[in-house]
Amino acid sequence: xxxxxxxxxQLKLGxxxxxxxxxxxxxxxxxxxxxxxxxxxxxxxxxQPTMMMVVFTVVLGRMAKVDxxxxxxxxxxxxxxxxxxxxxxxxxxxxxxxxxxxxxxxxIYFPRLAIPFAAVGACVVDFAVAFGMLLxxxxxxxxxIGWSILLTPLLLFVVTVAALGVGCLLSALNVAFRDFKYxxxxxxxxxxxxxxxxxxxxxxxxxxxxxxxxxxxxxSDAAAEQADKAPSGMSSDRFDSRxxxxxxxxxxxxxxxxxxxxxxDLAWSRVLTSTSMVLIVFIVxxxxxxxxxxxxxxxx
Amino acid sequence: MTTAIRVESLSKRFLINRSRPREEYxxxxxxxxxxxxxxxxxxxxxxxxxxxxxxxxxxDDVTFDVSAGEVVGIIGRNGAxxxxxxxxxxxxxxxxxxRVELYGRVGSLLxxxxxxxxxxxxxxxxxxxxxxxxxxxxxxxxxxxxxxDFAGVYEFLExxxxxxxxxxxxxxxxxxxxxxxxxxxxxxxxLAVGDAEFQRKCLGKMSEVxxxxxxxxxxxxxxxxxxxxxxxVLRFERGRLVHDDDPSIVINEYLKGIRTGSAFRxxxxxxVERTGSGEARIERxxxxxxxxxxxxxxxxxxxxRIRAVIRSRAEVAAASVxxxxxxxxxxxxxxxxxxxxxxxxxxxxxxxxxIVECLLPEMNLMPGTYRINVNLHRATARDALDFVRHAIExxxxxxxxxxxxxAPNRNAxxxxxxxxxxxDASFDPMPGESRAAASAVNV
Numbered sequence: 001x002x003x004x005x006x007x008x009x010q011l012k013l014g015x016x017x018x019x020x021x022x023x024x025x026x027x028x029x030x031x032x033x034x035x036x037x038x039x040x041x042x043x044x045x046x047x048q049p050t051m052m053m054v055v056f057t058v059v060l061g062r063m064a065k066v067d068x069x070x071x072x073x074x075x076x077x078x079x080x081x082x083x084x085x086x087x088x089x090x091x092x093x094x095x096x097x098x099x100x101x102x103x104x105x106x107x108i109y110f111p112r113l114a115i116p117f118a119a120v121g122a123c124v125v126d127f128a129v130a131f132g133m134l135l136x137x138x139x140x141x142x143x144x145i146g147w148s149i150l151l152t153p154l155l156l157f158v159v160t161v162a163a164l165g166v167g168c169l170l171s172a173l174n175v176a177f178r179d180f181k182y183x184x185x186x187x188x189x190x191x192x193x194x195x196x197x198x199x200x201x202x203x204x205x206x207x208x209x210x211x212x213x214x215x216x217x218x219x220s221d222a223a224a225e226q227a228d229k230a231p232s233g234m235s236s237d238r239f240d241s242r243x244x245x246x247x248x249x250x251x252x253x254x255x256x257x258x259x260x261x262x263x264x265d266l267a268w269s270r271v272l273t274s275t276s277m278v279l280i281v282f283i284v285x286x287x288x289x290x291x292x293x294x295x296x297x298x299x300x
Numbered sequence: 301m302t303t304a305i306r307v308e309s310l311s312k313r314f315l316i317n318r319s320r321p322r323e324e325y326x327x328x329x330x331x332x333x334x335x336x337x338x339x340x341x342x343x344x345x346x347x348x349x350x351x352x353x354x355x356x357x358x359x360d361d362v363t364f365d366v367s368a369g370e371v372v373g374i375i376g377r378n379g380a381x382x383x384x385x386x387x388x389x390x391x392x393x394x395x396x397x398x399r400v401e402l403y404g405r406v407g408s409l410l411x412x413x414x415x416x417x418x419x420x421x422x423x424x425x426x427x428x429x430x431x432x433x434x435x436x437x438x439x440x441x442x443x444x445x446x447x448x449d450f451a452g453v454y455e456f457l458e459x460x461x462x463x464x465x466x467x468x469x470x471x472x473x474x475x476x477x478x479x480x481x482x483x484x485x486x487x488x489x490x491l492a493v494g495d496a497e498f499q500r501k502c503l504g505k506m507s508e509v510x511x512x513x514x515x516x517x518x519x520x521x522x523x524x525x526x527x528x529x530x531x532x533v534l535r536f537e538r539g540r541l542v543h544d545d546d547p548s549i550v551i552n553e554y555l556k557g558i559r560t561g562s563a564f565r566x567x568x569x570x571x572v573e574r575t576g577s578g579e580a581r582i583e584r585x586x587x588x589x590x591x592x593x594x595x596x597x598x599x600x601x602x603x604x605r606i607r608a609v610i611r612s613r614a615e616v617a618a619a620s621v622x623x624x625x626x627x628x629x630x631x632x633x634x635x636x637x638x639x640x641x642x643x644x645x646x647x648x649x650x651x652x653x654x655i656v657e658c659l660l661p662e663m664n665l666m667p668g669t670y671r672i673n674v675n676l677h678r679a680t681a682r683d684a685l686d687f688v689r690h691a692i693e694x695x696x697x698x699x700x701x702x703x704x705x706x707a708p709n710r711n712a713x714x715x716x717x718x719x720x721x722x723x724d725a726s727f728d729p730m731p732g733e734s735r736a737a738a739s740a741v742n743v
Contacts, residue, residue, distance in 0.1 A: 002389075002401075003398075004395055021437050022432065025427060025428050029417060029424075033419045036419040037419070103414070104432065105392070107410045107414045108414050108432060109390050109391035177328040177331070179329070294393070298393055
């Protein structure tokens with residue numbers, strides 16, 4: 001029965017489950033076409049983070065001598081970039097996925113969520129491939145592998161949920177406001193610098209005297225500032241940058257990811273805080289998507 | 301009989317912006333700008349709230365039932381709400397008011413090849429397209445051979461679809477769709493594709509579907525197909541259901557009614573797709589029958605007059621006008637040009653309006669919707685002063701053009717008059733001699 005859309009908040013993930021074959025086919029299509037007519041094919045999944053690792057190793061590791069603790073900087077940075085690359089690619093692809101599927105959306109019904117979900121799903125495969133490279137690097141640099149590496153799937157799941165939330169939100173916004181097509185690359189770049197994937201947060205403390213509202217307003221500025229300061233050591237001796245870092249749900253997860261794989265303190269409380277933030281992001285993203293999806297075919 | 305589809309006071313309204321063409325995307329800055337200036341604009345407009353947006357009613361309080369096994373045709377002019385109805389029935393868009401009940405699995409075919417990906421092979425696309433259309437993987441596996449067989453693309457199964465000819469692509473796409481087995485099938489104009497032989501195959505498949513006891517809702521401009529396939533026809537006009545009866549009754553009335561109505565278009569708006577130097581502009585375009593009645597519809601074989609009103613900013617000593625005619629699929633059918641046809645040179649004076657009229661004495665186009673592009677250019681030069689894409693549409697409607705009560709075969713774009721002779725061969729000289737003799741006579 002079809003009636004006018006109601007304004008209830010709902011996730012309706014069950015419907016997506018009943019369309020899981022379609023979700024599978026979309027994911028499979030996204031993976032298949034990603035590296036069609038490329039020379040290196042799926043090797044790009046490794047090349048991308050590896051090249052970034054090389055760049056950051058030269059710029060930050062060698063020239064700026066960013067502290068990476070006891071770990072060799074390349075391994076340190078690769079372990080941070082791995083979940084980050086996954087997250088960044090996933091939100092970029094998901095964010096553009098609905099607009100890119102305009103043709104299907106105006107011609108046939110299926111749960112629209114399948115599109116951004118599939119875009120994120122396809123990136124999981126890249127992550128898995130690139131993860132193999134991480135193991136090789138660890139072997140090369142002689143970094144011991146601990147039991148906590150078994151937490152990887154769990155963390156991957158949390159990052160996936162985060163990417164789904166952000167990706168769905170961006171994809172839905174992109175339908176109504178094409179501005180987001182241009183905003184997403186900036187967002188990803190700023191977010192990269194606001195995430196300790198290529199550096200580490202030193203001496204953690206919480207900010208006392210900045211009020212929250214102000215923080216939110218200056219978030220992007222501060223992050224850009226952060227980017228400027230990046231070469232000078234990232235020691236975060238000024239409180240404001242650390243506030244941004246802690247507000248960013250990716251911070252706890254990426255730190256935890258690195259610690260779980262390369263060894264280090266497992267900051268459970270922080271990762272749980274981040275996870276709950278991720279859940280909120282996910283729910284906000286999906287609810288917004290659900291609320292506007294019925295208009296997609298009309299305004300896309 | 302059991303009900304398959306129940307539609308109750310269904311309405312769909314869109315908000316359209318009067319000052320901005322609808323196709324333009326909204327950007328955040330625009331929206332923010334509007335929010336910021338809204339109070340001032342309201343102040344200026346004397347608080348005429350909602351004055352800026354206009355409601356467009358695509359469907360207006362539509363109610364009907366379809367019983368299981370019925371094949372219902374939906375006809376109406378462009379913008380009558382046919383496609384909107386189909387989009388609501390297939391859940392692509394939601395109604396503004398009213399409700400729809402569907403009893404049974406719904407399959408919709410609003411376009412063939414929805415979701416085909418050019419980089420994937422034919423084999424892969426069958427699976428992808430099948431699952432988008434709502435088939436399960438096991439169903440596709442079971443039907444795979446039949447699909448490939450129907451499409452006749454066996455040798456190219458492992459070739460990316462981007463290397464397919466457009467005919468092959470369409471055949472494969474239709475083959476997948478034809479093997480969809482829903483209880484309720486919604487179809488929009490899909491027959492207007494492929495070559496003649498394949499269209500026949502599709503029509504065959506369609507009537508097979510239609511007689512198999514499935515419920516079919518079929519939107520089309522193709523009156524012959526509707527007449528042949530449907531058991532009942534609904535006619536829509538401006539979003540309302542205006543006629544619901546036997547196919548021949550509804551169709552005949554529709555063809556009578558379609559011949560009146562305004563058939564001009566103002567081309568000064570910003571939504572008009574145009575290129576050219578802009579020294580002169582086509583401001584208005586009008587079509588009418590050769591008898592002078594303004595109408596968007598012309599019967600097969602009848603004449604069509606196309607009138608363009610041009611305003612020039614510069615002096616142009618000699619201009620000419622070209623008119624390209626395109627079918628609904630966007631294929632160029634033919635074109636005419638005043639210069640090539642030996643028509644009078646068109647002199648444009650600065651600041652003055654000029655009317656150029658073109659008469660096509662006999663439309664030997666098959667029924668359907670056609671669009672025209674108009675190109676105003678300097679005589680002997682090709683670069684346009686003004687070129688308007690999709691300036692206006694006109695319909696060619698069925699008529700007994702040969703006076704025999706038989707319409708020409710649908711699978712064509714044009715029809716030709718023909719004369720036939722039959723002789724007894726034994727009274728005729730040898731074929732070779734006959735040709736020589738004939739040419740001798742002609743000379």
